[in-house]
Amino acid sequence: MIRTHGLTKRYGAITAVDQLDLDVREGDVYGFLGANGSGKTTTVRMLLGLVLATSGTAEVLGRAMPRAGREVLPQVGALVESPAAYPRLSGRANLRVHDALAGGRRRGRAGRVDDVLDRVGLGGVDQRPVRAYSLGMRQRLGLAHALLSQPRLLVLDEPTNGLDPQGIREIRDLLTELNAAGTTVFLSSHLLAEVEQMATRVGVLDRGRLVLQESLEVLKRPTGRTYVRTPDVAAARALLDGQVEAYDEASLLVRVRDVAALNAQLVGAGVRISELAPEKHTLEDVVLAASSAAGDRFDRDVPRVGS
Amino acid sequence: MRALTVELHQLVRSRRTWVTILLIDLLPTIVAVLLAVTDIGPRPGTGPAFLSAVLTDGTLFPLAALAIxxxxxxxxxxxxxxxDAIAGEAQQGTLRYLLVRPVGRTRLLVAKLVSVMAFVLLTLAVVAVTAYVVGVLLLGTSDAGQTTTVSGTSLTQGQMIGRTFLALAFALLCMLGVASIALFLSTVVDSPLGAALGTMAVLVASTLLLTLDAADVVSDYLPTRYWLAFIDLFRDPIHWRDVIRGTLLQAGYVVVFLGAGWANFMTRDVTQ
Structure with a gap:
């Protein structure tokens, strides 16, 4: 669905996106992670033909962007950075404008507009102009815009921005539902939890470079250690000498091949176990390990001696 | 063309459009009322064109209104x-959503330009009709079917209508020149105010330089140089020199600035 080769964007001396090779497959919910300023939005804008790449190529739905924009973009729904609408018009009027721009016939327009408003939970909204909308309502309207043309691919930049927890849940359910119905979702976010709950594949951007691209399942694979929770930590340590890699007053991390055998061994020795589970990598650990410092952090250079 | 339909729709539905037209229309109307009440015209050779003539013939007032x-x-x-055309959309954030809908960049630019010209046409129509009505009602008509030219000879009604349309076309072209400069600036800066003020700065500078003898070498190329040349269409015989020069000069401004605006917009990163 999305494939880039060596995609690069330089603004003067600053390289915003550096040699990006993205691979988003049909049916994915692709979580595009990165700190603020890591180049996510620039990438999204290049995919949509808003920003022109310095070098490299981008293919969306199998066609070269931005050249094939006229054929590609009608099948793509997008929320870029933040929603935007004509402030003096109502949400409905804004959607009608976009329906007309997309070439929708006047007949059936009201039905299409009501349909997307229902989907994002704005079905009962009144005629108030968009400038009187709350942040959450604007976000929902932005999603309605993206869904208007029944896209095969959704490109969403921070779609849950400004929503309360219930709203976030609703949008997540909506995206999951759309994905189940065959829509590929490219979800750019700096919220790890959001991506962890929805994504099937993850790409991590760090200072313009793609440092990781893998399925979520692989990223969250077992670490090979087993987490044991027990009130008898001392007894367990004595029994498993050499295999315990870490412990505190109520639990241990043990490196063993056979978890069932470990369980039998502990119980056999009279060690009481309240919890036993294979330890898994968390997305946070993986992402932080792959990334450098926070993107919006600018440390003072340490002055070198003798210079 | 969908983008054009939407633009025109928004133009006529916007309250700003009608308030602007109303305000523009107000000035010539005030002038007509003052003329009718006081019956004092400008001394010959001073003041806006046609104003001395309209005291005797109200049907000429649309032309006076145009000159005002x-x-x-x-x-x-x-x-x-x-x-406001491009910079306004950019500032509002709606530009990126128009472009990914998708509306092609060239199409968007053309739709915006046509919409601005539709606004000019609408304004000129409202001003002309109001001025005609006000002129006839307040200032009265002269002898039936005869209009006096600036040169003092008479024109038939047919000649008069033909020349009036020519004058409107010329005014439209001059405004197309202004629109081209503003549209170009609108693709360059991110603020609609900046683009509008930049254009006004060009026009004010041009008007100022025209009064300066030292600027004679460039005066023939200044954008406002031939704006009022449409008056020459009402001389007998028509004084074509300035009208033709003005047409060529405005065409030059349109080609250069629209070309630059288009080239800039096509290759520009939309980052707002």
Whole structure:
């Protein structure tokens, strides 16, 4: 669905996106992670033909962007950075404008507009102009815009921005539902939890470079250690000498091949176990390990001696 | 063309459009009322064109109204409208959503330009009709079917209508020149105000330089140089020199600035 080769964007001396090779497959919910300023939005804008790449190529739905924009973009729904609408018009009027721009016939327009408003939970909204909308309502309207043309691919930049927890849940359910119905979702976010709950594949951007691209399942694979929770930590340590890699007053991390055998061994020795589970990598650990410092952090250079 | 339909729809539905037109229309109407009440015309050779003539013939007042709004009011409105075209969408954040809908960049630019010109046409129509009505009602008509030219000879009604349309076409072209400059600036800067003010700065500078003898070498190339040349269409015989020069000069401005605006917009990163 999305494939880039060596995609690069330089603004003067600053390289915003550096040699990006993205691979988003049909049916994915692709979580595009990165700190603020890591180049996510620039990438999204290049995919949509808003920003022109310095070098490299981008293919969306199998066609070269931005050249094939006229054929590609009608099948793509997008929320870029933040929603935007004509402030003096109502949400409905804004959607009608976009329906007309997309070439929708006047007949059936009201039905299409009501349909997307229902989907994002704005079905009962009144005629108030968009400038009187709350942040959450604007976000929902932005999603309605993206869904208007029944896209095969959704490109969403921070779609849950400004929503309360219930709203976030609703949008997540909506995206999951759309994905189940065959829509590929490219979800750019700096919220790890959001991506962890929805994504099937993850790409991590760090200072313009793609440092990781893998399925979520692989990223969250077992670490090979087993987490044991027990009130008898001392007894367990004595029994498993050499295999315990870490412990505190109520639990241990043990490196063993056979978890069932470990369980039998502990119980056999009279060690009481309240919890036993294979330890898994968390997305946070993986992402932080792959990334450098926070993107919006600018440390003072340490002055070198003798210079 | 969908983008054009949507633009025109928004133009006629926007309250700003009608308020602007109303304000522009107000000035010539005030002038007509003052003329009718006081019956004092400008001394020959001073004041806006045709004003001395309209005291005897109210049907000439649309032309006087044109000469009143063309030097300042209309170009300001055009600079604001065209300056808002791209920069306004960019500032609002709606530009990126138009482009990914998708509306092609060239199409968007054309739709915006046509919409600005539709605004000019609408304004000129409203001004002309109001001025005709006000002129006839307040200032009265002269002998039936005869209109006096600036040169003092008479024109038939047919000649008069033909020349009036020519004058409107010329005014439209001058405003197209202004719109081209503003549209170009609108693709360069991110603020609609900046684009409008930049255009006005060009026009004010041009007007100022025209009064300066030292600027004679460039005066023939200044954008406002031939704006009022449409008056020459009402001389007998028609004084074509300035009209033709003005047409060529405005065409030059349109080609250069629209070309630059288009080239800039096509290759520009939309980062707002």
């Amino acid at each position: 709004v063309l030097p300042l009011f209309l170009p300001i409105a055009v600079a604001v409208q065209a300056g």
